[in-house]
Amino acid sequence: MNKIVEARFLAPEVKLFRIEAPKIAEKRKAGQFIILRVHEKGERIPITIADSNPADGTITIIVQGVGKTTRLLNTLNAGDFILDVVGPLGKPSHIEHFGTAVSIGGGVGTAIAYPTAKALKDAGNYVISIIGGRSKDYVILENEMKQIADEVYPTTDDGSYGFHGFVTDKLQQLIDEGRKIDFVLAIGPIPMMEAVAKVTKPHNIKTVVSLNPIMVDGTGMCGGCRVVVDGKAVFACVDGPEFDAHAVDFDILKQRNRVYRSEEEISLRDLECNYDKMFNEELKKQKEQ
Amino acid sequence: MAELTPKERMAIPRHKMPEQDPNERIKNFLEVNLGYDEETARREAERCLQCKKPACVAGCPVSVKIPDFIKMIAEGKYKEAAAILKEDNALPAVCGRVCPQEEQCEKVCVLAKKGQPVAIGYLERWAADWERRTIGLQIAETKLKTGKKVAIVGGGPAGLSCAGDLIQMGHDVTVFEALHEIGGVLIYGIPEFRLPKEIVRAEVEGLKKLGVDFVTNYIIGLTETVDELLQRFDAVFLGVGAGLPYFLGVPGEHLNGVYSSNEFLTRVNLMRAYDFPNADTPIFNIKGKTVVVFGGGNTAMDAVRTSLRLGAKRAIICYRRTEAEMPARIEEVHHAKEEGVEFMLLYAPVELRGDEIGNLREMVVQKMQLGEPDASGRRRPVPIPDAIETIPVDVAVVAIGNGSNPIISSTTPDLKVNKWGNILVDEHTMKTNKKGVFAGGDIVTGGATVILAMGAGRKAAAAIDEYLKNPDLW
Ligand SMILES: Cc1cc2nc3c(=O)[nH]c(=O)nc-3n(C[C@H](O)[C@H](O)[C@H](O)COP(=O)(O)OP(=O)(O)OC[C@H]3O[C@@H](n4cnc5c(N)ncnc54)[C@H](O)[C@@H]3O)c2cc1C
Numbered sequence: 001m002n003k004i005v006e007a008r009f010l011a012p013e014v015k016l017f018r019i020e021a022p023k024i025a026e027k028r029k030a031g032q033f034i035i036l037r038v039h040e041k042g043e044r045i046p047i048t049i050a051d052s053n054p055a056d057g058t059i060t061i062i063v064q065g066v067g068k069t070t071r072l073l074n075t076l077n078a079g080d081f082i083l084d085v086v087g088p089l090g091k092p093s094h095i096e097h098f099g100t101a102v103s104i105g106g107g108v109g110t111a112i113a114y115p116t117a118k119a120l121k122d123a124g125n126y127v128i129s130i131i132g133g134r135s136k137d138y139v140i141l142e143n144e145m146k147q148i149a150d151e152v153y154p155t156t157d158d159g160s161y162g163f164h165g166f167v168t169d170k171l172q173q174l175i176d177e178g179r180k181i182d183f184v185l186a187i188g189p190i191p192m193m194e195a196v197a198k199v200t201k202p203h204n205i206k207t208v209v210s211l212n213p214i215m216v217d218g219t220g221m222c223g224g225c226r227v228v229v230d231g232k233a234v235f236a237c238v239d240g241p242e243f244d245a246h247a248v249d250f251d252i253l254k255q256r257n258r259v260y261r262s263e264e265e266i267s268l269r270d271l272e273c274n275y276d277k278m279f280n281e282e283l284k285k286q287k288e289q
Numbered sequence: 290m291a292e293l294t295p296k297e298r299m300a301i302p303r304h305k306m307p308e309q310d311p312n313e314r315i316k317n318f319l320e321v322n323l324g325y326d327e328e329t330a331r332r333e334a335e336r337c338l339q340c341k342k343p344a345c346v347a348g349c350p351v352s353v354k355i356p357d358f359i360k361m362i363a364e365g366k367y368k369e370a371a372a373i374l375k376e377d378n379a380l381p382a383v384c385g386r387v388c389p390q391e392e393q394c395e396k397v398c399v400l401a402k403k404g405q406p407v408a409i410g411y412l413e414r415w416a417a418d419w420e421r422r423t424i425g426l427q428i429a430e431t432k433l434k435t436g437k438k439v440a441i442v443g444g445g446p447a448g449l450s451c452a453g454d455l456i457q458m459g460h461d462v463t464v465f466e467a468l469h470e471i472g473g474v475l476i477y478g479i480p481e482f483r484l485p486k487e488i489v490r491a492e493v494e495g496l497k498k499l500g501v502d503f504v505t506n507y508i509i510g511l512t513e514t515v516d517e518l519l520q521r522f523d524a525v526f527l528g529v530g531a532g533l534p535y536f537l538g539v540p541g542e543h544l545n546g547v548y549s550s551n552e553f554l555t556r557v558n559l560m561r562a563y564d565f566p567n568a569d570t571p572i573f574n575i576k577g578k579t580v581v582v583f584g585g586g587n588t589a590m591d592a593v594r595t596s597l598r599l600g601a602k603r604a605i606i607c608y609r610r611t612e613a614e615m616p617a618r619i620e621e622v623h624h625a626k627e628e629g630v631e632f633m634l635l636y637a638p639v640e641l642r643g644d645e646i647g648n649l650r651e652m653v654v655q656k657m658q659l660g661e662p663d664a665s666g667r668r669r670p671v672p673i674p675d676a677i678e679t680i681p682v683d684v685a686v687v688a689i690g691n692g693s694n695p696i697i698s699s700t701t702p703d704l705k706v707n708k709w710g711n712i713l714v715d716e717h718t719m720k721t722n723k724k725g726v727f728a729g730g731d732i733v734t735g736g737a738t739v740i741l742a743m744g745a746g747r748k749a750a751a752a753i754d755e756y757l758k759n760p761d762l763w
């Protein structure tokens with residue numbers, strides 16, 4: 001069991017947790033993730049390690065509540081425990097000195113992109129960060145990004161803050177302005193990553209995306225996380241999660257992530273109806289142990 | 290009771306295993322085999338001729354003293370029977386249930402010639418169940434602490450048997466397991482209806498009582514490397530299993546509804562998807578659907594029978610050879626048939642097709658016939674020209690075997706593996722080329738059996754004990 005030492009909302013439904021996990025804090029590199037389980041009958045879900053502090057043995061994760069497990073997780077607070085945390089999983093991001101690197105994050109994708117953007121900066125890159133959100137409230141980690149990036153552009157779909165438009169519109173603008181871009185990292189909803197790949201392809205800009213297929217074990221044992229890259233099936237949990245955006249088959253990824261759509265709805269309804277029972281009884285029991 | 294003559298013993302027919310009715314059992318996940326009652330167990334034990342040179346012992350990979358434990362059952366000395374079993378087999382309740390007896394001990398029993406071998410497996414499980422249920426697992430005495438520390442990587446049968454022996458030899462033992470529960474394939478693969486999880490958990494509890502330390506959610510190679518382990522432990526045993534699923538390589542394999550057997554069984558067993566939405570992990574809704582499983586081994590039988598219990602209307606085994614070549618235990622094939630599983634033999638999948646939203650809808654299969662024998666001596670299936678069929682299916686499970694998971698080998702560069710990624714060991718000591726590191730089970734042999742993995746764990750434990758006495762000699 002891993003203790004939560006800090007928990008706070010960054011945006012509606014987006015919560016930051018700092019949790020005790022000394023071994024993982026010591027080992028993890030940018031781009032890697034953990035798999036966690038909230039309660040005894042819970043699902044195993046993958047979450048990126050946004051940051052770590054080997055000195056005090058903690059890791060930071062940032063979670064967007066989209067379904068039952070993430071919403072249940074987001075009800076936890078400092079002092080509570082997460083039942084299981086395993087990691088660090090996946091290949092670390094490939095970091096080198098590219099020149100100018102653009103980090104694009106959509107929604108909670110910004111949290112996933114943050115550690116890699118930081119590593120890119122540390123490797124001597126000029127880092128431009130584009131942070132996308134539906135509206136002002138959904139733009140996260142702007143201050144954190146400002147500390148590591150050379151330029152930061154918040155964008156909102158409704159124009160309530162920063163640049164009015166999609167992250168790809170901002171990227172296109174930078175390209176049209178003649179900015180020399182050597183590397184793009186894009187992490188967010190699948191349609192966003194696909195759109196970024198379409199923008200960079202004609203300009204031959206090396207582009208990396210972090211894929212989020214549904215996972216179970218995270219160790220290469222089940223094959224549930226398989227994605228198609230360059231026409232070949234690979235396992236995102238051990239061969240990724242980062243891949244060349246221009247080689248990814250996004251259609252198969254979208255299709256496979258839809259597989260449990262109706263079950264996910266049932267789960268969410270179950271959470272809404274039985275929240276008290278689940279949270280108050282089961283998690284309390286867990287806390288007492 | 291007077292001693293029976295051999296003739297009288299041979300006149301007793303083999304006792305049938307009582308089982309749940311097929312129509313009932315396909316609606317639940319409870320164990321199919323109900324086990325002998327005491328009377329039946331003793332009668333079955335009386336069938337054993339107590340051969341002077343027992344062929345059966347030679348047929349068991351770990352040389353269980355079969356006539357001795359059976360004699361104890363016949364005499365009503367059940368505690369002694371269980372103790373004799375455990376001298377050679379750390380998990381008799383498991384092996385009695387899952388060993389391919391018809392290929393091992395029972396195959397060579399002298400009574401097998403008449404098709405009626407002593408039911409060694411059933412008696413083995415009976416003695417082990419009696420102990421667990423009646424007097425509780427008996428804990429062996431452990432020797433004085435040696436102060437040496439051994440790390441076991443992987444909580445499957447290989448790791449558990451190695452841990453059990455080493456703790457009894459007085460060493461400190463820590464088992465590291467990647468998943469959140471201990472047991473390896475016994476927990477995530479083999480279903481409840483064949484091997485109740487309660488048995489595995491009781492064994493693990495027994496090891497805990499002996500002092501074995503278990504660390505779950507800990508992946509050696511990622512959370513900590515083998516080299517780092519060697520700095521805090523005197524020796525390391527790698528029992529990490531096979532665990533890298535093979536796929537068919539046919540078009541349509543990424544459609545929704547297509548699973549590896551590992552994923553399908555892990556979702557249902559470890560993650561309890563059968564209890565969705567009480568348990569959070571979902572599985573494709575199988576109720577009233579058609580499920581096909583590709584393969585002919587135990588894994589395939591487990592998957593197809595699981596799908597029936599999840600409510601499949603039609604459950605099909607599609608295998609490219611004939612029943613004679615199926616590697617599954619005979620009992621599993623028999624149970625599957627009783628439960629209404631259809632067998633499409635001599636068929637190989639060539640394509641899977643889906644609908645416009647990517648859900649599996651049908652399979653295209655090629656009819657095969659047996660051709661010339663191949664290198665293994667088995668007649669090779671070859672396609673019959675133009676014999677192609679299309680069959681509607683909603684879910685497909687691929688159960689054609691596992692390769693070796695590369696996490697250990699890729700993070701331990703100086704560890705020698707063969708071209709399939711199996712760790713190379715000295716077959717007598719199970720030591721690897723890396724000092725202080727031993728390995729056994731599926732990661733060495735490729736997918737094999739529980740008893741072989743356990744035997745390897747024990748062999749390694751004996752060698753590790755020697756190694757710890759004088760590492761400089763190794
Ligand atoms: C390598 C990796 C890193 C990730 N990092 C983060 C992170 O740092 N922060 C974060 O908030 N989320 C992250 N995710 C996504 C997160 O795992 C999912 O949001 C979560 O599993 C959803 O579970 P749920 O029960 O709450 O929702 P569900 O009810 O299971 O699903 C709700 C919605 O989320 C989609 N979904 C389901 N499973 C996944 C999945 N594995 N990935 C993406 N979408 C999914 C469904 O299609 C559905 O639309 C990551 C995913 C991967 C694979």
Ligand SMILES: Cc1cc2nc3c(=O)[nH]c(=O)nc-3n(C[C@H](O)[C@H](O)[C@H](O)COP(=O)(O)OP(=O)(O)OC[C@H]3O[C@@H](n4cnc5c(N)ncnc54)[C@H](O)[C@@H]3O)c2cc1C
Pocket residue numbers: 387388389442443444445446447448465466467468472473474475478479507508509510528529530531532554587588589591618694696697729730731732736737738739740742
């Ligand atoms: C569905 C199915 C049915 C079967 N039926 C039978 C049967 O009826 N009879 C029979 O004899 N055999 C059967 N087998 C085969 C048998 O289960 C295996 O041969 C046996 O379990 C191998 O034991 P093992 O200890 O080597 O590996 P496993 O049982 O695979 O255990 C390995 C353990 O190591 C863990 N691990 C892996 N990597 C790491 C790491 N890096 N760090 C920490 N932990 C790690 C894994 O999570 C796992 O728990 C079946 C197999 C399957 C899949």
Ligand code: SF4
Pocket residue numbers: 348349350351352353355378384385388390393394395409410413740
């Ligand atoms: S361990 Fe397996 S092979 Fe050996 S006697 Fe028992 S059932 Fe037979």
Ligand code: SF4
Pocket residue numbers: 336337338339340343344345346355356397398399400407409
């Ligand atoms: S070979 Fe058969 S009859 Fe002979 S000792 Fe073994 S089990 Fe008994």
Ligand code: FES
Pocket residue numbers: 214215216217218219220221222223224225226235236237238
């Ligand atoms: S999550 Fe199981 S193989 Fe990747």
